[in-house]
Amino acid sequence: MNQPTDQREHTPIDPARVAAVDVLAAVRERDAYANLVLPKMLRDRKITGRDAALATELTYGTSRAVGMLDVIIAEVAKRPVTDIDGAVLDVLRLGTYQLLRTRIGAHAAVSTSVDLVRSRSGHGPVGFANAVLRKISQRDEDLWVQSLAPSITDDLIGHLAFQYAHPRWIAEVFNEALGGSAGALQAALAADDERPLTHLVARPGMITAEELALITGGEVGRYSPYCVYLDGGDPGDLEPIREGLAGVQDEGSQLVARTLAQAPLEGPDTGRWLDLCAGPGGKAALLGALAEIEGARVDAVEKAPHRAELISKSTRDLPVDVHVADGRDTGLDPGFDRVLVDAPCTGLGALRRRPEARWRRNPEDVAELVVLQHQLLSSAIELLRPGGVVVYSTCSPHPEETAGVVDRIVAELPVTALDTRALVPAGIEGLGSGPYVQLWPHLHGTDAMFFAALRKN
Numbered sequence: 453m454n455q456p457t458d459q460r461e462h463t464p465i466d467p468a469r470v471a472a473v474d475v476l477a478a479v480r481e482r483d484a485y486a487n488l489v490l491p492k493m494l495r496d497r498k499i500t501g502r503d504a505a506l507a508t509e510l511t512y513g514t515s516r517a518v519g520m521l522d523v524i525i526a527e528v529a530k531r532p533v534t535d536i537d538g539a540v541l542d543v544l545r546l547g548t549y550q551l552l553r554t555r556i557g558a559h560a561a562v563s564t565s566v567d568l569v570r571s572r573s574g575h576g577p578v579g580f581a582n583a584v585l586r587k588i589s590q591r592d593e594d595l596w597v598q599s600l601a602p603s604i605t606d607d608l609i610g611h612l613a614f615q616y617a618h619p620r621w622i623a624e625v626f627n628e629a630l631g632g633s634a635g636a637l638q639a640a641l642a643a644d645d646e647r648p649l650t651h652l653v654a655r656p657g658m659i660t661a662e663e664l665a666l667i668t669g670g671e672v673g674r675y676s677p678y679c680v681y682l683d684g685g686d687p688g689d690l691e692p693i694r695e696g697l698a699g700v701q702d703e704g705s706q707l708v709a710r711t712l713a714q715a716p717l718e719g720p721d722t723g724r725w726l727d728l729c730a731g732p733g734g735k736a737a738l739l740g741a742l743a744e745i746e747g748a749r750v751d752a753v754e755k756a757p758h759r760a761e762l763i764s765k766s767t768r769d770l771p772v773d774v775h776v777a778d779g780r781d782t783g784l785d786p787g788f789d790r791v792l793v794d795a796p797c798t799g800l801g802a803l804r805r806r807p808e809a810r811w812r813r814n815p816e817d818v819a820e821l822v823v824l825q826h827q828l829l830s831s832a833i834e835l836l837r838p839g840g841v842v843v844y845s846t847c848s849p850h851p852e853e854t855a856g857v858v859d860r861i862v863a864e865l866p867v868t869a870l871d872t873r874a875l876v877p878a879g880i881e882g883l884g885s886g887p888y889v890q891l892w893p894h895l896h897g898t899d900a901m902f903f904a905a906l907r908k909n
C-alpha cells in the first residue's frame with residue numbers, strides 16, 4: 453500500500469486521494485496531462501481495484517470541473533484562487549468536488565481534505581481549509597449553481613457553461629456548431645461533463661469486435677464494426693492490447709479511418725494511401741490493418757519525431773511506412789489514391805477524454821490552427837491523383853476549423869465534396885444536413901469528430 457508523502461500526523465490518508473492530489477499538483481505546476489500521469493502513478497504505486505477507481509474518478513472529475521470549483525472556492529474564501537497557496541488549493545478543489553459531485557459523505561470529504569492539507573502544508577492552513585470546506589458543504593451543487601451562475605434568463609449560455617463546468621467561449625462554440633438550439637447545447641455540455649466509456653478498436657484481420665468483447669467483457673460498439681465499449685479498468689492490462697491485436701480508439705476516429713478506406717474512387721485503387729498527420733498512430737494502425745486486407749500500403753507522415761516513433765510502434769508488422777516530415781512539404785511522389793488529413797486542432801471535441809484540456813485552450817489558438825489546417829489540406833490535394841479521395845477530419849466541432857476550412861478549399865481547388873453521411877455505416881441518426889459529418893457525445897456517444905470526404909476532379 454502506498455503511504456502519504458508526509459507522515460507527521462497520525463491519520464493515514466488513503467492512497468486514492470493522495471494520488472489524486474499529486475496528479476492535480478502535477479497538472480497545476482508543470483502543465484502535465486492528468487490522463488497520462490495518473491495511469492503511470494497507479495501502476496508505480498501498485499494502486500488497484502477500488503482505490504484505483506476512486507483515484508480515477510476524483511482526479512478526472514476534479515480536473516474537468518476545476519473552473520466551476522474555483523468560482524465557488526473563491527466566493528467562500530473571499531479571495532481569488534490565485535491568492536491561495538497552490539498545494540492548499542489542490543486539496544480544496546478535490547474536497548469541493550467530493551462535496552458537490554460525488555456521493556462521498558460531507559464528513560469524510562472534509563476530514564480527509566483537512567488531513568491532506570495538514571500532511572502536505574503543515575498546521576498553518578488547516579483552519580482555513582476546514583472553514584472553507586465546511587461552508588461549501590452547507591449547499592449542494594444545484595444551490596451553488598443557482599447562486600453563482602449567470603442568470604438563466606439573461607445569459608443562458610453563461611448559465612449552462614457554469615452548470616456543466618465549461619469555459620464560456622467553448623459553450624459559445626458548441627452553441628454555434630449546434631445551430632443555436634438551447635436543448636442541444638445543454639445535452640452536449642452535459643454529455644461532455646461525464647466520464648466517457650473507453651472505446652477499443654479490434655484491428656480487422658487480427659481479431660473481431662465480437663471476439664474482443666468476449667475476451668474483455670466489453671460490449672460491441674453501435675456504429676463502427678471494429679468497436680468495443682469498456683466501462684472502466686486499465687486497457688493497458690488487456691492481453692489483446694498488449695499483443696497489438698486491438699487498441700484504444702474512440703469510435704468516431706474508427707469511422708474516420710473506415711471512411712477513408714471505403715470511399716468510392718474514380719478509377720482503380722492502386723494501393724497508395726497516405727496519412728498526412730499520423731502521430732501517434734491510432735488511425736494509421738487501423739488504416740494499416742485495412743490496407744493489408746486490400747493489398748494497399750500506407751505512407752504515414754508526422755512532423756514530431758517522438759510521435760513518429762509512436763506510429764512505428766503502433767503499426768509494427770503492418771504495411772505502413774513512417775516518414776518524419778512536414779505535411780506541407782513531404783517530398784513524397786504525388787499520385788495517392790486516398791489521403792487522410794487528421795489535422796492538428798483545438799481538440800474541443802475530445803474534452804471529456806482530456807480532463808483538464810478545456811481550461812487550457814484559448815480562443816486565440818484557433819486562428820493559427822486554421823491557417824495550418826488549410827495548408828495541410830491543400831498539400832493533401834496536391835498529392836492526390838485525379839479521382840482520388842481525401843478525408844479531412846478534426847476532433848473538434850469548431851465551425852472555423854471544420855466546415856470553414858473545407859468550404860474554402862472546395863471554393864479554391866478542383867475538388868468536389870462527397871456526401872460524407874452516405875459513407876458511414878447505415879443507421880447513424882443525427883448527422884445533420886450534410887454534406888459533412890459531425891458526431892457528438894450526446895447524440896452518438898463518440899467524441900465530437902468532424903469529417904469531410906472530397907474527390908479530386
Ligand SMILES: C[S@@+](CC[C@H](N)C(=O)[O-])C[C@H]1O[C@@H](n2cnc3c(N)ncnc32)[C@H](O)[C@@H]1O
Pocket residue numbers: 705728729730731732733734735736753754755756759777778779780794795796797
Ligand atoms: C490530431 S493529431 C493526429 C492523430 C492521429 N491521426 C491518430 O489517429 O493517432 C495531429 C498530428 O499532426 C502533427 N502535425 C502538426 N503539424 C504538422 C505538420 N505540419 N505536418 C505533419 N504533421 C503535423 C501533430 O504532431 C499531431 O501528431
